[in-house]
Amino acid sequence: MTGAPPPSAAPRRGDTPEQWLLSLVPRPALAGVIAWRAAETLGLLTLLVGLALALAAVVGLAAAAAPAWPVLLGIAVAGALLRALGLYCGERAGARLSSDLIIRLRERLLAQAVTPQWQLQQTADPAALTLRLTRELETLEPYYRRYLPALGVALLQPLLILVLVLPLDWLAGLVLLGTAPLIPLFMVLIGMGSARLAEEQQSRLARMGAMFLDRLRGLQTLRLFRRTNSAVQDISRAAEAWRHATMRVLRVAFLSSAVLEFFAAVAIATVAIYIGLALLGFFTLGPAPEMTLAAGLVILILAPEYFAPLRRLAQHYHDRAAALAAVPALRDMAPAPGGAPGDDRHARPAAIPARRPAQRWSAPPAVRLERVTLRWPGARRPVVQHLSLTLAQGEWVALTGPSGCGKSTLAAALLGWLPVETGQIWIDDQALDAFAPEALAANLGWLGQQPQLLNAALRTNLAPSGEADASAIAALVEHCGLAGVVAALPAGLDTRLGEDGAGLSGGEAQRVALARALHRAPRVLVLDEPTASLDADHERALLERLGALRGAATIIMLTHSETAAAAADRRIELPMLERRAP
């Protein structure tokens, strides 16, 4: 399986959701699953035919030229064993196929989801993205594990049964054959309706999930405003809406299997009564007079199995609908095809190779903005227009301006996350967008307004790259004013911080984030309100620390603080663009 060339073309945006899902399947693995399922089918048919013939023989009406009934039973036992083996191995192979595929896809989607450029284009928050990477992605699993193998069996088993039944009695065979084509027709008709409904349900589910998460996030706020009761009602209403939406889907979706049930039951009943009448000699048309008990029992015992795979397929039909509904969101997340060379989509998942860190620049670069216009994704008007400024190598510049003048937008552009609309950002005479992402990652540093701490030891939070040794971390702790914090924590640097940096105050969390931004000694440092939550002492300490970087890093500091602005080498006031068109 490894190293096999991708058998299908790279998925294109224009593919239908189903084509996209199928393009992800490694064909050899799928063939393996189908082979085991075929073995299961063969075993089952052997068992059933053996049993039917043995029963006829036992009753004393053995088929002509049939072996003795103990031999027939022996054949049946062999069939039962083959079926059990095929079933077990088929389940395993199906599970392997689907879990390999999910793991591979999750890795690809995660690689995209953690890209800041991509995140800026999204309105989805991290929790929604995580839900997409877990719950929504996992809706594909039953499609591959259950639906696709069931589809294979649904094609194979009725065909084999027809091959067995037609020579025995072509009229009974015709009854089975006649009911079968109607089934896919009805299923397609009903399936089309339910796929559309399921899409609506997915968005409702997402909204409901967001509502639940949102109210939980705001639980303290809701409690302060004494509104937990109304939040309970909000959640209750969302859940009820979900129930109505889902039941509407299911009422239609289950109709497809009801139609199938109906045809199957009618066909079995018709065949049974026909065989009974033929055996009694009451029915003499066509092949009926030649009907024997052995043939009749074989046909009767096989008839339910003719429809059973179709029924299982219908039961897994909503696996398919759910998977198809999840495709658009997932496909939007999937990176454009043909991106990374050697991206073998079908290879078995292996450990993610370590990305090679790019070279660190030998000196801090000059940064030049040339008539830069920036627009937030989806915004109607630009927030920054024709902005030009130049930072010398290693210079520390404070950019100030009123709230909403585009400071955070400018930071995103400087970090290469937001493409400039017009104009250009130059780093040492090379355009910012001409740099490899690895080169930027290795040389830039960033500290935002709301630090995101990791649910890991403080040490890991300070140096997630694992590059800093003990003495470097000790120096960082000292420089960023964290010595008191480390001393106060029960296990010092090894104390595990909870989500949201539980236990630390806002200012302490900000200092941890600063230390993290500094631990790899970036050559360009972009700071967005670094001192917003610091008191005067800590602000002064931080500014001293930044001052010590003078010459080692070019620092762009977006700030409101007068003290911070005064500490920088130079201060530039950003103009405020009028937000509303007159």
Place this chain on the structure above:
Amino acid sequence: MSDFRRLFALTCRPQWPWLLATVLLATLAAGAATGLVATAGWLLTASAVTGAVLAAGGSARLEIFGPGALIRLFAVTRTVTRYGERLIGHESIFRLLSRLRPRVFAGLASQPWAVIGRLRRALVLNRLIGDVEALEGFPAGMLSAALAVLLAGGGFSLILAWLLPAPLAWTALALTLMLAGVPVLAGWCAQPREYRAALLRERLQRDLLERVAASRELVFADPTDHRRRALGRLDARLAAASMARASRAGAADAMAGLLLHLALCAAVVVVAGWLAAELLTPARAGLALLGLLALGGVTAGLADSWQGLARTRLGLRRLTADPELIPQDRGGCAHVTDPTDADAESASAADHVAHAAMPAAAGWCLDGVTLRQGVADRPVLDGLMLDIVPGEVLCITGHSGCGKSSLLSVLAGLRRPDRGQVLFDGREASDWPEATRLSRLAICEQRTTLLAGTLAENLTLGVPRADRDELQAALAAVGLAALIGELDTWLGPGGRQLSGGEARRVAVLRAALCPAGALLLDEPFRGLDDAACHALSGWLAERWRDRTVVIFDHQARGGWAGRRVLTLAEGRL
């Protein structure tokens, strides 16, 4: 076993009519499927025997219209009951779900303040949804499916006992028990491994969320992506666990099928003997054997769903653990019936009445208040003495981590000091019922938390009946004139994202619009420039004239005539 008692109480009792209907319909469907094939087997064998007699020139009679009608009845019953079973089964799942979720939230909402603070929020959602879903799957997916196999098989055994020699009926009963028992037993035995896999899945979700949320920082702080590789390894372990689960379910399915088929082959041998001894008619033999074969078909999917047993119990234990997240269900009311919240409702109604006449300003008297924080060694508040006179404007400054937010919690009565006394309006703060106390206070927390909802809904959180002119005037006064036309715009995911400064001002407005006796603001001017800061504090001074305002900030920002400034340091003022 107490797990199962609680499971029944929680998931089965509230919708037992729906569940009963599901079980009945599922039993009928399984019975009809079995009956259809069994009757057909009887008809065929009887017809063949009769036909052979007729062909040999003998005389025989066979009533075939009765069985024919029975076959058609079974055929229609199977169709209708299967459709009904699936619909009713899902309806009961969703009814259970829309009942459980608000209850879980309500239970969470009435936890002590400290518990809410400790709960790791993004995880709570994933876990809660997972736990609730695991519970929701139990009645319809696991319990009623197994019961239907047992009941249908039991009924079939009874019919066999009536028609055939006893050993065959016993065999049928044993096979029924086996068909239902093997999947359940497989699920039972898999519990330890499934339990570990469930925890592994949660860890993956937690780490994924964290990796996505911190991605902007980690681009630079972790360029070689250590954290993501660790995630890949975790995912591989999880995949191995789900492989093992599928293997177990497949083995249980294959085993149950194999046992059934081998038993059938053995039954043919026995039946051959009985036929020879004329203990049995051929037609009844056909009925028994084909019926047993059909019974094997009704267990599909049972093994797979019973593999989820461990997950269900894990969810149950967590939801009903201490602190109990699911409160007692009182009289079928889905929302909180907590007396404090009832108070809150009446209190906010009272607020509305009292709105015209401004509420009296609130005051505090703190004496020797000492408060220890979890991680810090020295107390954050250390024998603190403070009098807050009703109607005064107090600004408490101090460096980050000096305990400003803790002091706010103490003033609001959300944290009880380790030592010392906090008098709020002349009465021990913790003696006030929470709803009454909070109705006297308007609080803006340090962290800006806006809810998914419209801007107007966010602004009126504390005053549900505020009029729009008032909101618009307030927005204009604090420099948010751009938002005046957007009162009905949806904020949050899928809606408008406010900038940091806008969101902060909305949060402050939301608190300041409350008709309370005191306003507690934690870093209200965070992220605002001086002009915005002055506009906001000017509006606050006007709006909160003669009422108590306590501002916690790094330094006294925004001009405010007549305010008192105190500095908090080393746990004292």
